[in-house]
Amino acid sequence: GDSVTQMEGPVTLSEEAFLTINCTYTATGYPSLFWYVQYPGEGLQLLLKATKADDKGSNKGFEATYRKETTSFHLEKGSVQVSDSAVYFCALSARIQGAQKLVFGQGTRLTINP
Amino acid sequence: NAGVTQTPKFQVLKTGQSMTLQCAQDMNHEYMSWYRQDPGMGLRLIHYSVGAGITDQGEVPNGYNVSRSTTEDFPLRLLSAAPSQTSVYFCASSYRGGAFEQYFGPGTRLTVT
Numbered sequence: 001g002d003s004v005t006q007m008e009g010p011v012t013l014s015e016e017a018f019l020t021i022n023c024t025y026t027a028t029g030y031p032s033l034f035w036y037v038q039y040p041g042e043g044l045q046l047l048l049k050a051t052k053a054d055d056k057g058s059n060k061g062f063e064a065t066y067r068k069e070t071t072s073f074h075l076e077k078g079s080v081q082v083s084d085s086a087v088y089f090c091a092l093s094a095r096i097q098g099a100q101k102l103v104f105g106q107g108t109r110l111t112i113n114p
Numbered sequence: 115n116a117g118v119t120q121t122p123k124f125q126v127l128k129t130g131q132s133m134t135l136q137c138a139q140d141m142n143h144e145y146m147s148w149y150r151q152d153p154g155m156g157l158r159l160i161h162y163s164v165g166a167g168i169t170d171q172g173e174v175p176n177g178y179n180v181s182r183s184t185t186e187d188f189p190l191r192l193l194s195a196a197p198s199q200t201s202v203y204f205c206a207s208s209y210r211g212g213a214f215e216q217y218f219g220p221g222t223r224l225t226v227t
């Protein structure tokens with residue numbers, strides 16, 4: 001079935017470091033891909049999305065490119081800040097048993113130290 | 115525009131008690147869903163609805179009931195709470211079509227003792 005695999009955390013970086021969080025997926029057809037962010041004590045917020053191959057989603061300095069050939073959607077940021085500390089979820093949308101659903105990865109906890 | 119709202123924010127129940135978690139959205143979204151989030155388990159789909167009067171089971175439906183009498187509201191009922199239902203519960207909504215991104219509420223943290 002459809003699934004999403006994220007790199008295991010936790011990830012700890014220093015401020016201004018380069019960030020990559022790996023995400024790969026398995027899906028039939030051509031799903032849309034998403035990154036969500038969850039700050040402590042809050043719900044999930046959509047960070048960025050891509051709907052077709054080679055699309056690049058971007059928001060708040062974060063970027064991810066939909067790579068069909070490697071079935072990947074890695075999240076990157078050039079210079080992280082303490083305020084980026086959160087849990088990040090990769091997800092895909094898929095039609096499962098006749099209904100559209102989101103399939104989530106396990107989440108990656110990111111901590112940025114000043 | 116409040117988005118997706120959930121009440122209560124926190125709840126403590128004793129084993130065997132029942133309660134309803136409330137969820138409402140003001141975006142006129144057709145699709146609504148309930149997830150639970152447990153440490154190391156990511157998000158798991160409990161129930162979902164593709165429109166008023168239509169509901170279906172997700173990945174972990176046992177012990178939960180839902181109904182959808184209006185577009186705006188999608189309550190989740192725990193019939194007889196068990197310690198295994200201790201979790202954080204999120205409601206989400208989306209419009210039909212497009213990329214199907216979902217918009218999440220702030221969550222309800224439930225503890226069953």
